[in-house]
Structure formats: C-alpha cells, structure tokens
Amino acid sequence: MATIPSDAPVARSLASDRKSGFPWLLAVAFALTLVGSLRVAEVDPRLLVERDALANVGRFVAGAWPPRVSAEFLGLMARPVAETIQISVTGTLFAVLIGFPLGILATSTLMWRGVLHERRVQRRRWLLGLPVYAVARALLSVFRAIPEYVWAFMFVRAVGLGPFPGVLAIGIAYGGMLGKVYSEILESVDPRPLETLQAAGASRMAVVFYGLVPQALPTFVSYTLYRWECAIRASAILGFVGAGGLGQQIELSMRMFQFDEVLTLLATLFVLVALVDFISGRLRARLL
C-alpha cells in the first residue's frame, strides 16, 4: 500500500510526542500529600468502635425511635419546610443573577484570548479585557472560597435571624460556583460558529447570544438545577447558624436531645431532596 508523503505543512521541527517528567513529579507530590493528610487529620478507625463511641451512638438511635409524628409537631414543621424551599429557590435565583454576568466577564475566550481577539487592536485587548477578566475571576474565587456557612454566619450578624441571610449566603457562595462553571462551559463551546458570526460583522453581544448562549444553554440549565438540589441541602445546614428553615429546627431539637424529632426532620429533609431531584430531573429531560 502506498503511503502518503506528508509535505504540506512545513513543520519547523520533527513531529514528536515528548514526554516530560512533570506528571511523575506531580504524582509523587500527590501521594505524599495524601499520606501526610491522613496523619494530620488523625484518621483512626479504631476510635469508631470504642465502647464510649458505641454507647453514644446507641443512645442517639434509641432516643430517635420511634420518630415523632404527632399532629402538633408536624404542624410546627410546615413553616420551616416552606422556608427551606423558599431559601433554596430564591438563593439559587440570586446565584444565577450574580454568576451569569460575572461568569461572562470571567470567560477568557470572550475577554482577551482566542479567535475572537486574534485581530483586535493589541492595546485594547490588554488594557480592557484582561483586567476586567482578572477582577471577575478574583471575585468569583472569593465568593466560593468562603463556605456558605460562614457567609450565613456573617449575614445573620448583619441582617438578623431568619431566611434572608440564608438567601444571601446561598446567592453569593453559589453565585461564585455558578460563575466559575458558566465560564468554563463558555470556554469549551465550539469556537467555529463564533468565528463565522464575527467574520460576518456581528457585534460582540450578537456573537454571545447567537453563538455562545445557544451552545451553552443546556449545560447551563442542567448545572443550575444541580446547584438547586445542593441548595436544598445547604439551606438545612444554614439553619444551624440561625438562617431559618429546617436546619434551625434540627439544631433546636438536637440541643434539647429530642432525637425523635430530629429523625422526623431528617426524614422530611430526605423527602424534600428526593422531590427536588425528581423535579429537576424532569425539567432537564424536557429542556435538553
């Protein structure tokens, strides 16, 4: 069989697939870190089966069964359940409002890199695009580096007890995560349709909405729904610092050693999470 002599691309050096030692170095570093972490974190499975630990677990389990299902207690739960749902929905909405614009500004292929900028005047590219991009990325990092729990703690101090600090905390922490993921989704879309639009003289905004958004939308929606599922769980935790919802109730019952109430509350949380899973699954299936 004849081979095709390759002479078209004038390569300046021989084609090669050089392997560098760098990945090995990283692997060793990773292994060392892992071993170190296990020691520092005092991981010791024996502690779990010691007599004291077992007795404590036993007490918790014995106290939790049967769960409390009195009409009075269930009636009391209606409000926190509604609150939890509201916190997660409103919080996720806030997160989208924060994450989408910041995510766009944190997309390197939109701000300063790639084929959309190949022909831009160099000065503009460095003067405007890059700094805005850097600031957006830094903001997003700060937002998500601080756990929602800590945000809630701060907002409870600032605006008082109740669901509102929970909404703010989820909005900011999840806004940071959404923005980061949005920007990564935007960077990974097929750039060729964008080049085509730009080559026909489309403005930057038109390129975004005709080329980027349609390609990215399904993944956007899917990931945002996933974040909403997480927000339900998170809003339970946030209650522990006084940011409303089921968590506040769980914390109260725990402190009173009412483990039967705790069990009912956890079961309710489970049902809520399962429900949200189901709803977002259906939405995703319809949108994709």
Added chain:
Amino acid sequence: MYRLREITKVFGRETSALDGVTLHVAPGEHVAVIGPSGAGKTTLFRLLNLALRPTSGSLRFEGADVATLSDAALRQARTRIGTIYQQQNLVGRLRVVHNVLAGHLGRWSTAAALASLVRPREVETASAALARVGIGEKLYARTDELSGGQQQRVAIARVLVQDPDVVLADEPVSSVDPSLAVTLITLLRDLSDESRKTLLVNLHSVDLALSFFPRIVGVRAGRVAFDLPPDRVTVDLLEALYAGDRDDEAQLERLRDGYDPFGRACRPLTGFRP
C-alpha cells in the same frame, strides 16, 4: 480588492500553514483556489475574511492595510465579506431561520439582533434565500437536524442574506451530489455576476474549478504554485500540484480517462481526453 504580499501564517510555533503568498484580486473577479489537503487553502480564506492575522507580510483590503484598522473599521470591513466555511460552522441548536438571518448581524443593532431571536425579523429575506438554494421548507427546522448538504446550503443562504461585496466559499459543495454541486456553483457565480461581487472559491474537484472559473490559483505547501486561466492549466501542472495526494491522484486518473462526474454541465477538459 485584495492585495497580499509575502503573507505567512504560522500556527503555534511549529506549523507554517502559509509560506509567502503573494496574490492580487481585482473587484468583481472570479477565482478558484485548488490544491491538495493541508495546502493552506482554508487558512488563506480565514486571512481573507479578516478572521486571522497574518504572521508576517501585508494584507490590503480595498486599499487599506488591515493591520492598522481600528476595531470598528474592522467590523465594518467584515460586513462586506461573506464567508461560506468548509465545516458549516452553523449553530446547530438554533433554528435554520436564525442561522440564515445571522447574515444581517453586521447591519442590525444589538437590540434588534436580540429581539430577532425571540421574534424573527425580516423573515422574508431568509425564506427567499432558502428558496433559492432549494430548501425553502426548512425555514423553521432545527439546524442540527439537517443533512450535511442541506447545512451547506443554509450557509450559502446566509451569505445571500448578508449580500456582501466579496464572497469567500471554502469547498461550498463538498457534501452535495454532483448535479446539485453544479447548480450551487452556478448560483454563486451568477449571483456574483449580477451584483458585481468578487468571488473566491476553494474547490476540491478540479473539473468544476476549470469549467466555471476564469482564473485558477493552485496552492501547495503554503505557496502559490500557479495562477493561470483554466486553458493554460496543464496536466503536468495538476500532477505536480497533487503529487503524493492519493485521493486527488485518483481524481486526476478519472479525469484523464474521460470520466465526467458532472455530466454535460462541464465542458471537456483540454488535454485530458485522448
């Protein structure tokens, strides 16, 4: 229209796709670019539509050195150049109507462009263009549900809507059957004639190029191998152009044997028939 002098384009640090291309194209001219795979034809077109910046050399469009254009002037120049890409480069998830109307984006304000995504504007222009390329009924279909050849025609329809001064078509008929290929090339040619557009086409089939275009530019290894009228493109030149390229050698073989995939739409090739 275009004046290229000693243009080179190097991707990354390694691959030089163009290696000193000098080319002048007058307004209203029709040019076919041919050459083996990897010769740099697509790269050349991406420079001509001002998507890429040459690594060195000078590129003048309408007398202006495009390296010195401001962002606004660059966008203005781009609206006057319509490109049909080799890979269709359409947005698959958008409906056909929006992909075709994208030809208006150089003229529309951003607000108008966004509004059109909700409620398509100037739909008549899109449906007329689609009818011209023979797929009028696909106006509201989702683009990624069309066949490859239908998508190529959507890309042509977009350029019809854009109505530019220069049409750059990178293998616009590579995935349609031979008779439709002839129809579409004829359409592009007549359309350019009508409104005095400059037309540059990359073609994979040599006979199509030789039959429809008064000027043939052969590109090989990032250089212009020849730039001649079709009757002076000899068998030897073509063999040298495609040397080592198996698919295209087979094509030349067929041409030499008198096999004629485009039927009577193509005149016999001088020098190829015994």
